[in-house]
Structures are given as C-alpha cells and as structure tokens.
Amino acid sequence: MGKKEVPSLVKDEKLIQRRREEMVKAAVSLFKENGFHRTTTREIAKASGFSIGTLYEYIRSKEDILYLVCDSIYDGVKLRLQQDINGEDSGIQGVERAIAAYFKVMDDMQDEVLVMYQEAKSLSHEALPYVLKKELEMTAIFEELLFKVVKQGELHLSENEIPAAAHNIVILGQMWTFRRWALQKIYTLEEYTQLQLQQLLYGIKGA
Amino acid sequence: MGKKEVPSLVKDEKLIQRRREEMVKAAVSLFKENGFHRTTTREIAKASGFSIGTLYEYIRSKEDILYLVCDSIYDGVKLRLQQDINGEDSGIQGVERAIAAYFKVMDDMQDEVLVMYQEAKSLSHEALPYVLKKELEMTAIFEELLFKVVKQGELHLSENEIPAAAHNIVILGQMWTFRRWALQKIYTLEEYTQLQLQQLLYGIKGA
Amino acid sequence: MGKKEVPSLVKDEKLIQRRREEMVKAAVSLFKENGFHRTTTREIAKASGFSIGTLYEYIRSKEDILYLVCDSIYDGVKLRLQQDINGEDSGIQGVERAIAAYFKVMDDMQDEVLVMYQEAKSLSHEALPYVLKKELEMTAIFEELLFKVVKQGELHLSENEIPAAAHNIVILGQMWTFRRWALQKIYTLEEYTQLQLQQLLYGIKGA
Amino acid sequence: MGKKEVPSLVKDEKLIQRRREEMVKAAVSLFKENGFHRTTTREIAKASGFSIGTLYEYIRSKEDILYLVCDSIYDGVKLRLQQDINGEDSGIQGVERAIAAYFKVMDDMQDEVLVMYQEAKSLSHEALPYVLKKELEMTAIFEELLFKVVKQGELHLSENEIPAAAHNIVILGQMWTFRRWALQKIYTLEEYTQLQLQQLLYGIKGA
DNA sequence: GATGAATGAGTGTTCATTCAT
DNA sequence: TATGAATGAACACTCATTCAT
Numbered sequence: 001m002g003k004k005e006v007p008s009l010v011k012d013e014k015l016i017q018r019r020r021e022e023m024v025k026a027a028v029s030l031f032k033e034n035g036f037h038r039t040t041t042r043e044i045a046k047a048s049g050f051s052i053g054t055l056y057e058y059i060r061s062k063e064d065i066l067y068l069v070c071d072s073i074y075d076g077v078k079l080r081l082q083q084d085i086n087g088e089d090s091g092i093q094g095v096e097r098a099i100a101a102y103f104k105v106m107d108d109m110q111d112e113v114l115v116m117y118q119e120a121k122s123l124s125h126e127a128l129p130y131v132l133k134k135e136l137e138m139t140a141i142f143e144e145l146l147f148k149v150v151k152q153g154e155l156h157l158s159e160n161e162i163p164a165a166a167h168n169i170v171i172l173g174q175m176w177t178f179r180r181w182a183l184q185k186i187y188t189l190e191e192y193t194q195l196q197l198q199q200l201l202y203g204i205k206g207a
Numbered sequence: 208m209g210k211k212e213v214p215s216l217v218k219d220e221k222l223i224q225r226r227r228e229e230m231v232k233a234a235v236s237l238f239k240e241n242g243f244h245r246t247t248t249r250e251i252a253k254a255s256g257f258s259i260g261t262l263y264e265y266i267r268s269k270e271d272i273l274y275l276v277c278d279s280i281y282d283g284v285k286l287r288l289q290q291d292i293n294g295e296d297s298g299i300q301g302v303e304r305a306i307a308a309y310f311k312v313m314d315d316m317q318d319e320v321l322v323m324y325q326e327a328k329s330l331s332h333e334a335l336p337y338v339l340k341k342e343l344e345m346t347a348i349f350e351e352l353l354f355k356v357v358k359q360g361e362l363h364l365s366e367n368e369i370p371a372a373a374h375n376i377v378i379l380g381q382m383w384t385f386r387r388w389a390l391q392k393i394y395t396l397e398e399y400t401q402l403q404l405q406q407l408l409y410g411i412k413g414a
Numbered sequence: 415m416g417k418k419e420v421p422s423l424v425k426d427e428k429l430i431q432r433r434r435e436e437m438v439k440a441a442v443s444l445f446k447e448n449g450f451h452r453t454t455t456r457e458i459a460k461a462s463g464f465s466i467g468t469l470y471e472y473i474r475s476k477e478d479i480l481y482l483v484c485d486s487i488y489d490g491v492k493l494r495l496q497q498d499i500n501g502e503d504s505g506i507q508g509v510e511r512a513i514a515a516y517f518k519v520m521d522d523m524q525d526e527v528l529v530m531y532q533e534a535k536s537l538s539h540e541a542l543p544y545v546l547k548k549e550l551e552m553t554a555i556f557e558e559l560l561f562k563v564v565k566q567g568e569l570h571l572s573e574n575e576i577p578a579a580a581h582n583i584v585i586l587g588q589m590w591t592f593r594r595w596a597l598q599k600i601y602t603l604e605e606y607t608q609l610q611l612q613q614l615l616y617g618i619k620g621a
Numbered sequence: 622m623g624k625k626e627v628p629s630l631v632k633d634e635k636l637i638q639r640r641r642e643e644m645v646k647a648a649v650s651l652f653k654e655n656g657f658h659r660t661t662t663r664e665i666a667k668a669s670g671f672s673i674g675t676l677y678e679y680i681r682s683k684e685d686i687l688y689l690v691c692d693s694i695y696d697g698v699k700l701r702l703q704q705d706i707n708g709e710d711s712g713i714q715g716v717e718r719a720i721a722a723y724f725k726v727m728d729d730m731q732d733e734v735l736v737m738y739q740e741a742k743s744l745s746h747e748a749l750p751y752v753l754k755k756e757l758e759m760t761a762i763f764e765e766l767l768f769k770v771v772k773q774g775e776l777h778l779s780e781n782e783i784p785a786a787a788h789n790i791v792i793l794g795q796m797w798t799f800r801r802w803a804l805q806k807i808y809t810l811e812e813y814t815q816l817q818l819q820q821l822l823y824g825i826k827g828a
Numbered sequence: 829g830a831t832g833a834a835t836g837a838g839t840g841t842t843c844a845t846t847c848a849t
Numbered sequence: 850t851a852t853g854a855a856t857g858a859a860c861a862c863t864c865a866t867t868c869a870t
Contacts, residue, residue: 620827
C-alpha cells in the first residue's frame with residue numbers, strides 16, 4: 001500500500017518487526033530530546049538494548065531509522081484518529097467531534113508529533129514523498145468528512161474551499177504542540193479546542 | 208532592545224554589519240537547501256566569499272550564524288509587515304488588508320521562512336528564547352490589530368479569543384510556505400488569501 | 415589505589431591494556447622528540463599503528479594520553495627501583511646501593527624521565543595531583559630508607575632533614591637526564607654516581 | 622657577547638628595547654599562567670598594549686618572544702646574583718652567603734624561574750644553545766667561587782668534583798621553585814636554605 | 829543472528845602570520 | 850611606524866558504517 005520498503009539482513013519478518021519497534025521507540029525518545037542529528041546510532045542501539053552491529057542488521061542507515069520513526073508515528077496518529085472518529089454521529093456535530101478527537105490525539109502524542117514535524121525534513125529526497133503522502137492522507141480524512149457534511153446539506157463549502165478547511169484543521173491541531181511554548185501557557189486543551197471550534201466554524205466575525 | 212549580542216573579533220562595527228549580512232545571505236541559501244546540520248561552516252564561508260578564518264572573525268560559532276539568520280529573517284519580515292500595514296484603513300477592512308499583506312510577505316520570503324521554521328529548534332537554550340520572543344512579537348502585531356477593531360465595535364471577540372485568532376493568522380500565513388508542497392499545487396496565492404480570509408472571518412459554517 | 419580512571423569505549427579490558435601500552439610507547443617517543451603540544455593525535459595514532467578513530471576508542475582526549483604516559487613511566491621507574499633495592503644490605507651501604515640503582519634507572523629511562531619532567535605540567539588541574547602524588551611516593555621510598563638507617567644509628571639526621579635529603583637524592587638522579595647536555599659531556603654515569611654519592615654523604619667540605 | 626640577534630622591522634634601537642621590554646613583561650605573566658603554547662600572540666599583543674601588527678614589527682615569530690623572555694629572565698637572575706655576591710667576604714663563608722643569596726633570588730623570581738624551566742624546551746634547535754649557554758654561565762659563577770676557595774685551601778675538592786658541586790647548587794636552588802608544591806609546604810625559605818647549606822657542605826653523613 | 833572493535837572522512841574551530849592602508 | 854582585517858593550514862575530536870569472529 002505504498003509504503004517504502006526498508007531492507008534488512010535478517011530474514012525472520014516477525015523478528016524484524018519486533019526489533020524495529022524497540023528501535024523506533026528508543027529513537028523517538030532520543031530524537032525528542034536531542035533531535036535527529038544530535039542523536040548517534042550508538043545511542044539508539046544502546047537505548048534499544050542492542051549492539052551497534054545488531055542495529056545495522058535491521059536497518060541500512062541512520063536515515064532508515066528516521067523514516068521508520070516517522071512512519072510509525074503517522075500510523076499511530078492515524079490509528080487513534082480512526083478509532084475515535086469511527087461510527088460517530090454525522091453532520092456538523094460529527095465534524096466537531098472529529099476535530100476535538102484529533103486535537104486530543106495531538107495532545108496525547110505531543111512528543112511524537114514534535115519529532116515528526118521537526119525532523120521529517122531530514123529525510124532524503126527518496127523517503128520524503130512517502131511521509132508527505134501520509135500527511136496528505138491525514139488531511140484527506142478531514143476532507144472526506146467535510147465533503148460528506150456538505151453533501152448532507154449542513155455545510156455550504158465550495159469544492160475548492162474544502163481542502164483549505166481540512167488543512168486548517170490539521171495545522172491547528174499540530175499548532176497546539178509546536179506552539180506549546182505559547183499556547184499551552186494561556187489555554188488548557190479544552191479551552192483551546194472550544195476556541196478553535198468556534199473560530200473554525202464561525203470565524204472571528206461570524207458569531 | 209533585548210537582542211542577543213554576538214561578539215566579533217573585528218572592531219569596525221560597520222564592517223561587521225556588512226560582512227555578517229553577506230554571511231547570513233549565503234547561510235540562508237545553504238540552510239534552505241541542506242539544512243543547518245548538513246551545512247558546513249566552510250561552505251558558508253565559501254558561499255559568502257570569505258575564508259574560514261575570516262568567517263570566524265565575525266562569529267564565535269556555527270550556532271551564531273543560525274541565530275544571526277533567524278534574527279535577520281524576523282527583522283525582515285517585521286519590517287516589511289509594518290511598512291505594508293502602516294497607515295492602513297481601520298476596521299475589518301484594515302484587518303483583511305493586513306492579513307493579505309502578511310500572506311504576501313510570507314510568499315515573498317518563502318526560503319527564509321522555511322529556514323526559520325525548520326532550523327530555529329537547533330538554537331541553544333540560550334538563544335532560543337530570543338527567537339521565540341520575536342515570534343510572539345509578530346503575533347502581538349495581529350493581537351493589537353484585532354483588539355483595536357474589537358474596541359471600535361466592528362468585531363465581537365472576547366479577550367481570550369484574541370490570542371488564538373492572532374496565532375491562527377500567523378500560522379496560516381506560515382502554512383502557505385511550509386505546506387507549499389500541497390497548497391501551492393492547488394491554489395495561487397490570491398486564491399489562498401481569499402479562501403483563508405473568508406474562513407478566518409466567517410468560518411466554514413458562517414457564510 | 416588512587417589511580418585516575420581513563421574510560422574507554424572498548425569493553426575488553428585486556429585489549430584496552432594492550433592497545434594503550436602500544437599507544438603510550440609511541441607517544442613517549444613522539445613527546446620526547448617534539449613535546450606534547452607539537453605532537454598531534456594523528457601522529458600518535460599512526461606511530462602506534464592505529465587509525466585516529468581507533469585511538470579515540472581507547473582514550474577520550476589527547477590529555478588522557480599524556481596522563482597515561484606519565485602514569486606508565488612512574489610505574490616503570492618505581493617497579494625497577496623496588497626490584498633493585500629489594501633485599502639489599504642495610505645501613506649506609508644499603509643507601510648507597512639504592513642511590514646508585516636509582517641513578518641507573520634514571521639513566522636507562524632517560525627518554526621517559528625527560529618527557530615526564532617536561533610535559534607533566536601540561537596535565538589538567540584534575541590529573542596533575544595524581545602525578546604529583548606519584549612523585550611524592552618516589553621521594554618517600556628514600557625517606558623511609560634514610561629513616562631506617564637513622565634508626566639503626568648509622569646516620570644522624572634530624573627529622574626535618576630527612577625529606578630534604580630524600581628530595582635531593584631524587585632530583586640529583588633526574589638531573590642526570592635533564593642536564594644531560596652538560597653533565598653527560600663531562601662525566602660517565604659511574605663517575606657521576608661516585609661523585610654524587612661522595613657529596614651526598616660527606617658534602618663538599620666533609621671529606 | 623654571544624647573544625642571539627632577534628631582527629626587527631623597526632630601526633630605532635631604543636624604541637625596540639623599550640617595546641620589547643613591555644612585550645616580555647606581558648609574556649612572562651601570560652606564560653606563567655597558561656604556558657607558552659596556550660598563550661596566543663594576540664593575547665601577548667593585547668596585554669602589552671600593542672596591536673598584533675605592531676607586535677610583529679618587533680619580533681619575527683612567536684618563538685622570538687620566548688627567546689626574549691628566557692634571555693631577559695637569565696639576565697635578571699644573573700644581575701641580581703652578581704649584585705648580591707659582589708664584594709662578599711671570601712672563603713667558605715663567601716660560598717655560603719652566595720648560595721643563600723642565590724636561593725633568595727630563586728624565591729623572589731619564582732614565576733620567572735618556573736617559566737624558564739618549563740618553556741625553554743619549546744625553543745627551536747637554533748635558539749636553545751643560547752639559553753643553555755646562559756645556564757652554564759650561571760653554573761660557572763659557582764664553579765669559579767668554589768675554585769677560588771679551593772685555591773685558598775679552605776676546600777679540598779678535586780678538579781672534577783667542582784662542576785658537579787656547582788650544578789648541585791644551581792639545581793637545589795631551582796628545586797625550591799619547581800618542587801614548591803612539596804618543599805614550600807614543609808619548609809620556609811630560611812629553613813630550606815639552612816638545611817641545604819648543611820647538606821651541601823657536610824653531607825648527610827658528614828656531621 | 830549477534831557482537832563490538834576498527835575505520836577515516838569529515839567537522840567546528842584556532843591562531844600564527846601577512847600586508848594593504 | 851602602527852593598525853587590524855584577512856588568511857588557511859592545522860588541530861582535536863566524532864560518528865556512521867563495516868566486517869571478522
């Protein structure tokens with residue numbers, strides 16, 4: 001399904017998956033603390049409980065780890081998002097609930113979100129598109145949601161307004177984490193969510 | 208006025224300023240291309256037409272360059288913004304015009320904005336606050352603008368809605384650059400500006 | 415026993431010891447020729463048959479090498495000294511023999527002694543005390559020897575004369591190496607030893 | 622009289638001498654603190670109140686400064702020594718007084734002595750002999766003194782004992798400074814002088 | 829499959845020295 | 850004579866990656 005293959009010297013697929021999970025977990029924690037460039041492969045190996053040799057049995061390069069990390073975080077976010085949105089009531093209320101759920105996910109996964117947004121740019125030209133694609137997929141979730149509600153007649157957005165609106169939702173959620181140094185000082189998550197719902201739906205003039 | 212002093216071995220202040228400008232210019236271009244960490248001081252020296260020794264006559268460390276770069280970009284953005292907003296008509300129309308002007312600046316300075324947002328995090332704990340402060344100052348410009356219009360009675364925002372709205376404006380402008388890979392494929396700047404103005408003012412439901 | 419630990423990235427203790435011995439040997443030779451500051455880590459690596467990377471697997475810094483060098487030299491001197499003095503006849507004759515043995519060691523280890531005396535001062539404030547302590551221990555060997563003979567009644571030194579006498583012995587031995595440019599031109603080791611024994615025991619007036 | 626010429630770009634000899642004195646003074650102080658290698662020419666220039674350009678008008682290289690420093694210190698030591706010894710009473714008492722005076726000079730000029738002994742080795746092969754020669758001249762002062770007293774019949778040293786004795790005197794004086802970390806903790810200068818006079822004249826057995 | 833010692837190109841930074849003004 | 854900006858060779862040290870065991 002469009003995922004980038006990361007080759008491994010090891011054959012056992014189950015083992016690969018298990019080991020990589022541990023590596024990714026250690027890497028996220030280290031990247032969060034020191035960033036991708038300041039984190040050494042030795043540190044990642046040590047933090048995940050492997051020797052440096054073993055680490056390189058499961059990846060080809062340091063960048064592979066970054067890709068795996070980004071990939072894993074996206075999967076995590078998307079998984080939680082789909083769970084939370086799933087089967088929700090439709091209409092405007094459904095949109096509101098989805099946004100609130102998304103904001104909650106962003107809040108819960110702050111460290112991961114931060115890592116992804118600060119380090120993804122270090123991916124090579126080869127790997128970057130895969131990650132960008134995931135980002136688009138996430139935006140598409142909200143596009144579809146909006147589209148559905150437009151179709152239901154509860155919303156009157158023209159076709160080219162929908163992508164912009166979806167991007168706005170996605171970014172406003174991420175902003176909660178990457179502007180935490182400002183926003184989380186003046187708002188709680190609940191306040192922030194309420195405020196942004198209000199402004200997203202009705203604008204600053206709309207009320 | 209709260210700027211971080213970057214010491215130089217050279218005494219001539221005019222010369223320092225001139226040389227640093229050239230260095231910053233070269234650095235922005237390189238950082239944009241390869242990122243801060245992948246850019247070497249030698250490359251910066253060469254690209255700005257100096258020897259590595261001369262580079263270090265004007266800065267103490269590689270990080271100083273990053274700080275200078277961020278500092279310079281903020282000054283550039285703010286300068287242009289204040290020029291463009293200055294003396295504008297008041298009321299909602301003034302806000303709209305300011306936002307459009309801001310979006311235009313973001314569009315014109317895409318490379319710089321990108322560098323700032325992707326590399327600022329590499330600043331040391333000592334330098335980061337200075338940059339964050341500048342970011343807040345930029346947000347404050349819009350806060351004040353909104354506050355004025357609220358006072359004029361043309362806008363009905365409560366006090367704690369204003370910061371959120373200002374952050375939204377700032378971020379939506381930056382989003383035009385750091386999501387260029389998606390947005391600039393489907394919108395022109397003018398379309399994007401119109402769309403975002405509409406949604407900022409009236410929301411997706413508001414119309 | 416009060417030694418400074420020098421950490422290594424390599425785990426195999428035996429290997430560490432073996433490799434470091436080779437490095438120290440190469441370093442002594444280079445330090446003797448060009449001094450600590452004029453010797454580069456690359457030269458040390460090359461002379462000991464390793465890559466620069468490998469060198470740094472076994473030490474943390476250039477200064478570590480200097481410490482290791484000093485440490486190793488002291489151990490060497492002390493070891494030989496204790497072997498040569500061990501089980502010797504007592505009384506004045508024992509002292510004479512010990513001094514002669516010590517002078518012989520100084521003569522045999524001229525390069526090392528020279529390095530130690532000329533470069534130890536380049537040790538950091540952290541490492542210096544460890545080296546000074548070793549020097550004191552060497553002095554203490556002669557203090558004890560003298561003390562024993564005083565107790566035996568063959569020597570009539572007051573308590574505060576003993577340290578001075580011990581320092582004199584130590585220095586006069588080292589002088590043979592660090593004033594080689596003068597002394598070794600006019601004396602053989604044997605002559606020097608005889609002369610100094612005479613003067614140490616009876617003074618210039620005493621005969 | 623056997624001095625090494627250090628060329629200068631400046632013609633005025635008086636000026637050269639005056640400027641160099643200031644440079645040497647600053648350099649001694651810096652060398653004492655940080656050693657020759659850790660002291661930069663810029664620091665020396667600054668500390669002596671000149672620009673780096675001016676510094677190089679009066680010397681050709683950093684090493685020239687070291688030579689000038691050593692030279693100046695030797696001159697200082699010798700000058701004071703000759704003043705203090707001059708016209709003294711003859712015989713053994715004259716020797717004793719000379720030694721005590723020499724020890725006093727060493728004590729007064731500790732910093733300079735230390736610099737000379739720790740940094741002289743950094744002189745090039747070209748300059749070193751000049752400094753060694755000075756050291757020999759100092760030894761010769763005591764050789765002559767001893768020779769005179771032997772001739773007077775108050776001392777019975779054979780011809781080849783005299784150089785050794787003179788070297789011993791010189792070194793024991795220097796030892797007071799370069800073993801200060803041990804000796805100056807247990808003796809005052811007066812105690813040390815008395816002790817060493819006793820041992821020099823009568824030895825440890827002689828009394 | 830696992831280990832960890834070995835590698836060396838590459839990095840930020842320093843500093844003695846020069847030379848145009 | 851005096852200045853100080855410019856230079857670049859040289860340095861200590863790092864770290865992703867390999868490969869023999």
